[in-house]
Structures are given as structure tokens and as C-alpha cells.
Amino acid sequence: MKKIAIVTGGTSGIGEATAKLLLENHFKVIVTGRRAERLSEFQQKYGTDNVQTLCFDIQNENEVLNALITLPEEWKTIDVLVNNAGLAWGLGKFFEGNSNHWNAMIDTNVKGLLYVSKVVANWMKDRRLGHIVNIGSIAGKEVYMNGNVYCATKHAVDALTKAMRIELAEYNVKVTGIHPGAVETEFSEVRFDGDKERAKAVYQGFENLIADDIADAVFYSVSRKPHVNINDLVIMPTAQPAAGVIFKRLND
Ligand code: NDP
Ligand code: 8X3
Numbered sequence: 504m505k506k507i508a509i510v511t512g513g514t515s516g517i518g519e520a521t522a523k524l525l526l527e528n529h530f531k532v533i534v535t536g537r538r539a540e541r542l543s544e545f546q547q548k549y550g551t552d553n554v555q556t557l558c559f560d561i562q563n564e565n566e567v568l569n570a571l572i573t574l575p576e577e578w579k580t581i582d583v584l585v586n587n588a589g590l591a592w593g594l595g596k597f598f599e600g601n602s603n604h605w606n607a608m609i610d611t612n613v614k615g616l617l618y619v620s621k622v623v624a625n626w627m628k629d630r631r632l633g634h635i636v637n638i639g640s641i642a643g644k645e646v647y648m649n650g651n652v653y654c655a656t657k658h659a660v661d662a663l664t665k666a667m668r669i670e671l672a673e674y675n676v677k678v679t680g681i682h683p684g685a686v687e688t689e690f691s692e693v694r695f696d697g698d699k700e701r702a703k704a705v706y707q708g709f710e711n712l713i714a715d716d717i718a719d720a721v722f723y724s725v726s727r728k729p730h731v732n733i734n735d736l737v738i739m740p741t742a743q744p745a746a747g748v749i750f751k752r753l754n755d
Pocket of ligand 2 (some may be wrong): 639
């Protein structure tokens, strides 16, 4: 029988690559996001037997709860939750910061992750089986100039990952944290309010990670033997030795 995974933020980037890789490896996948059209395209491509979609804004607890309870009973036996939905918005000094940006990052990256995890962890706990994979960031291990609130939310994800692991171990639920450095996705476009040129420049002059690199790490983590848990993975581009430090060759 196929396992069931739910991937939040599966409409682009790391989440989409992860959903695809899991489908290629005999999982059925519930994909979530706000962009209904992308969700529907994804489901059409892989079929309703293998893909369910849930369209909700993860910042809104009622939307999250109402969406999750609509899942058919046979889709609630979730084996793997990938908490991936997230964003950075803005890059600048905290004392010049925009509280709309702060709220969106805190509500999405921290509170949204908690809303989904609470429901799904209870389903896993009842079955004494499951695996939660939280997509943190190198920004959750270190702090870089102008990253302030984004870094704070990802430090919170790191702390919650450790807390979940401690609190769920007695129920046979594994918890893994995966912390990437720079991955070229829609991340920088979102961070810079849709400015494609500025976003593109982030990834010029070095070989960034791609979404498939992180999907690969998620699949590695969830395909270990039952007694083996991958606690934590930090995955960086070779040219990025630390948060906010990238060696670029701009004349290549
Ligand atoms: P993308 O912008 O490509 O993807 C973000 C995903 O999150 C989208 O599917 C988006 O879906 C979803 N999402 C964002 N806000 C909400 C919301 N309010 N409600 C529901 N879904 C939401 O970026 P990435 O793939 O790069 O990012 C995925 C994760 O990886 C994030 O947590 C990010 O912080 C983390 N990360 C990214 C790195 C990078 O360099 N790219 C490095 C380290 C970590 P939709 O817009 O349809 O709602
Ligand atoms: C994003 C990682 O290094 O691009 O979470 O800020 S980095």
C-alpha cells in the first residue's frame, strides 16, 4: 500500500519538487498552497488517485482546520508531513522594518507550521506512526545582516523541531529538520516584492542549490529504516560557507 504525505507550499520551489519526488517513489501526496490554479494543474498531471489538493492560507487557523477536516478519511492516515510553506519578505535593518512583513513571516513560518502540525501530529499520534519534516533554513542556525525577522522565524522553526521531536518520540513519530542555504526558487522574488531582476541577481556568479537538492534530502530522511531518525541536516551551496556569505565570480 502506498504511503501518504502532505506537503505544505507545494505550488512552487522546494515543496513542488518534494511532492513530485515522493510521487515518483510510490507516495500519494496532499499538496497545499494558496494558488488554486497551480494546485489544479498539479492534480490534473498526477491524477486524483495519487494527489489531493487543499487550497488555504496557512496564516489563518480556521482556514487550515476547515481544509484539513475535508480530507476523505482514507487520506487522513498521513505518514509524512513536510512543513515547507514559508517566506521571507524584505531585507533591511529591523529599525527600518515593515510590520506587515514581520507579521506575514511570523504568521506563515511559525504559526502556520504549528496550525498544520497540531492537527496532523494528533492523527499520527493516534496511529503511533508518522514523520514530520520541517524545512528550516541556514537562517535558523545563524543570523545574517538585514535578515533579522526571517532569521528569528527560522530559529523558531529549529526550536519547534527539537520540541516536537522530544514530545512525539513516545508515539513513534519521527521529526527531522532540514536547513538549506541559498536555493533558486521563487523565494527571492517573493522577498523582493516581485522584482525579478533583483531576485535573479541573488543567484548570479555561483552555483546555488536547486529545489531538487532539498527534495532529495527530504526523501532520504523519510526513507530510512524505522529505527533510524535523521534529526538535522544543514545543506549549503559549496560557495556559501555560512549564512550571508557567498563567494561569487561575477566575471565568469
Ligand atoms: P517558494 O516561494 O518557491 O515557495 C514557497 C511556497 O510556500 C509556495 O508554494 C507558497 O504557495 C507557499 N506559501 C507561502 N505563503 C503561504 C501562505 N500564507 N499560505 C499557504 N502557503 C504559502 O520558495 P521556496 O520553495 O524556496 O521555499 C520553501 C521553504 O523553504 C520556505 O519555508 C523557505 O523559508 C525555505 N527555505 C528556502 C530557501 C531558499 O533559498 N529558497 C533556503 C532555506 C529555506 P502559495 O504562494 O501558492 O500560497
Ligand atoms: C534562505 C536562506 O541563505 O538565502 O532561507 O537566506 S538564505
